[in-house]
Each structure stands twice: as structure tokens, then as C-alpha cells.
Amino acid sequence: MARTKETRANAAPGAGTIFALRAIGLVLLARWLFSMSAMDLTTSLSAMASSPWACVNLVFLFLLIFLPGARAVAERPFHPLPQWLRQALRLFAFLGFLFAVWVVSAFAMSAGWRRAAQTVAATNGWLLVAPALYAAVLWICRPRPLWRTNIAARRFAIGRYAVSLDPLTRTVSVWAERRKVGQYDARELSVRWADGAGTRSAAPPTPVIALHAAGDAVTQSAPRASGAPSLARAAFGRRPKIELLWDSPAAAGHNRQTVFRAALTTEGDRVAARALDSTLRQV
Structure with a gap:
């Protein structure tokens, strides 16, 4: 099958993330240079050399x-x-957010809220924009799976984990964010459900999503009469969890191993978990 050529009108997924991070970096750099323009070059260099926080900001910017190693791939x-770059940006953004919030809070407590409001207006809102930019970097670099759930393509996203099933070879590949956890025989994998309190249930949740491999059609069957872990407990602060188990008789010392354990925080996670459970039962 011919591969779609990536053009400017058809950019690879992930290009928007790279653009957003670079835009935030350029805004922070422009504001920093503007603040230093009030001082002469010698004073600026000496202040930067004597400030560890300035060195941290230089590395962060x-x-x-430049985002070394970043590349948008479908x-x-x-x-x-x-992975190392994402973790580094999260760390620096978290430190920058804490520092910005601490500076703004200390200034507001010492100068008073009226003078603080005047300073915010005089700086065109930068005292509030700076923490927001650091928080935006934190949010962009948050833990995520490789892709969204696509049941027809047998791709599932649960929490920060991504699961892909190949129906021809009956193999399942599992990724934790960008790191590949392993590749397993689909017939040796099973989903174990656990409620928020930690009690486990072997019964699959309802409704069950049936996948027909012949036409890749997705249909939804009637709910089973058997019990299922109650997802309503998440409303009381106890999020339901699932475990993907690998039970291989041929692997000595690896029988009944937990591939991953994830909390079902969103409705998308719950739908993906139901679909993964149903798919593995049909292999």
C-alpha cells in the first residue's frame, strides 16, 4: 500500500506538539532578553554567572x-x-513553575495585593503568564500512550500504556509511553479487573464489545448476567484498575506475570479496557 506523503497541509501527528513547545520557548527567551536589555552587557553576564537559576533557565530554554532528537512520526x-527530553522538560518546567509561583506569591504578600495588581498591569500580565507557560509545558509533556484507541485497528490506549494486537501472528505488543515493554502471545494474555478497594474480579465488565476479524466490524452484544467490577466506585474517589497478565507455561519463572497495572481514570480508558478484554478472549 502506498504511503501518504507528508506535506505542510498533511503534517505528521505530533508536529503541533513540537511547534507549541518551541513557541513557548521563544516567548520565554524574548521576555528574558527584554528584561536583561535594561542592564548593560557586563552586568548581565555577571548576574547570570552568579545565579544558578539563570543557568537552569538557559538549559531549559x-x-x-532546539528540542534535540524530536521528530513527528505517524x-x-x-x-x-x-523519552529523556520529555522527562527533562517536565523537570525543568516543574522547577520553573514552583519558582515563578513562589516569587509572585512572595511579592504579593510583601507589597500587598493592590500594588501586585498594579505590577501585573505594568508588566502586561507577565507575572501571571510566566507560571502559565511553565504549566503548559508540564501539561504538554504529561505521561500519555503512543496513540488513541482504535478498536477496528486493534489498538488500545489505557492510561499511559498502549497495546497493539496483530491478528495474523496473534502477537500483542505493549508500550509504556514510548518505551516498549514487550511482545507476547495473545493467547497467553488476560485482563484481570480490580475495583478501587483492591478486590479482584475474574468476570469481564459489561457491555462486551465483540470484534469480528473477518470484516473488522465492531458490534456490541447484550450485557451479560454475570457480575462485573463496579465502575461507579470511581465517583467516590476509588478508581477501578485493571491488570494485564501474562501466563506462559513455556516461560520458566515467568508464569502469571503482571505486564502492567493501570487505573481507569477516563471513559476512554474504560472502553479500551473492555475492548481489550473482549479481544483477548476471542483470540
Whole structure:
């Protein structure tokens, strides 16, 4: 099958993430240079050399603007950044957010809220924009799976884990964010349900999503009469969880191994978990 050529009108998924991070980095750099323009070059360099926080900001801005190793690839639309770069940006953004919030809060407590409001207006809102930009980097670099759930293509996203099933070879590949956890025989995998309190149930949840491999059609069957872990407990602060288990008689010492354990925080996670459970039962 011919591959779709990526053009500017048809950019690879993940290009928007790269663009957003670089835009935030350029805004932070422009504001920093504007603040330093009030001082002469010698004073600016000496202040930067004596400030560890300035060195941290320089490294953060370098990574944020140049993004070494970042590349938008269709196979991993939510992870265009290397894992080390994403973790580094999260760390620096978290430190920057804490520092910005602390500086703004300390100034507001010492100068008073009226003077703080005047300063916000005089700086065109930068005292509030700076923490928001650091928080935006944190949100963009949050833990995510490789892709969204696509039941027809047998791709499932649960929490930060991504699961892909090949119906021809009956193999299942599992990724934790961008790192590949392993590849398993689909007949040796099973889903174990656990409620928020930690009690496990072997019965599958309802309704069951049936996947017909012949035509890749997706149909929904009637709910089973058997019991299922109650997803309503999430409303009381106890999120339901699932475990993907690998039970291989041929693997000595690896019988009944937990591939991953994930909490079902969203409705999309719950739908993907039901579909994965039903698919593995039909293999």
C-alpha cells in the first residue's frame, strides 16, 4: 500500500506538539532578553554567572527551543520527543513553575495585593503568564500512550500504556509511553479487573464489545448476567484498575506475570479496557 506523503497541509501527528513547545520557548527567551536589555552587557553576564537559576533557565530554554532528537512520526503521534527530553522538560518546567509561583506569591504578600495588581498591569500580565507557560509545558509533556484507541485497528490506549494486537501472528505488543515493554502471545494474555478497594474480579465488565476479524466490524452484544467490577466506585474517589497478565507455561519463572497495572481514570480508558478484554478472549 502506498504511503501518504507528508506535506505542510498533511503534517505528521505530533508536529503541533513540537511547534507549541518551541513557541513557548521563544516567548520565554524574548521576555528574558527584554528584561536583561535594561542592564548593560557586563552586568548581565555577571548576574547570570552568579545565579544558578539563570543557568537552569538557559538549559531549559535551549532544550525547549532546539528540542534535540524530536521528530513527528505517524506511528507515535503523542510522543514526538525522546523519552529523556520529555522527562527533562517536565523537570525543568516543574522547577520553573514552583519558582515563578513562589516569587509572585512572595511579592504579593510583601507589597500587598493592590500594588501586585498594579505590577501585573505594568508588566502586561507577565507575572501571571510566566507560571502559565511553565504549566503548559508540564501539561504538554504529561505521561500519555503512543496513540488513541482504535478498536477496528486493534489498538488500545489505557492510561499511559498502549497495546497493539496483530491478528495474523496473534502477537500483542505493549508500550509504556514510548518505551516498549514487550511482545507476547495473545493467547497467553488476560485482563484481570480490580475495583478501587483492591478486590479482584475474574468476570469481564459489561457491555462486551465483540470484534469480528473477518470484516473488522465492531458490534456490541447484550450485557451479560454475570457480575462485573463496579465502575461507579470511581465517583467516590476509588478508581477501578485493571491488570494485564501474562501466563506462559513455556516461560520458566515467568508464569502469571503482571505486564502492567493501570487505573481507569477516563471513559476512554474504560472502553479500551473492555475492548481489550473482549479481544483477548476471542483470540
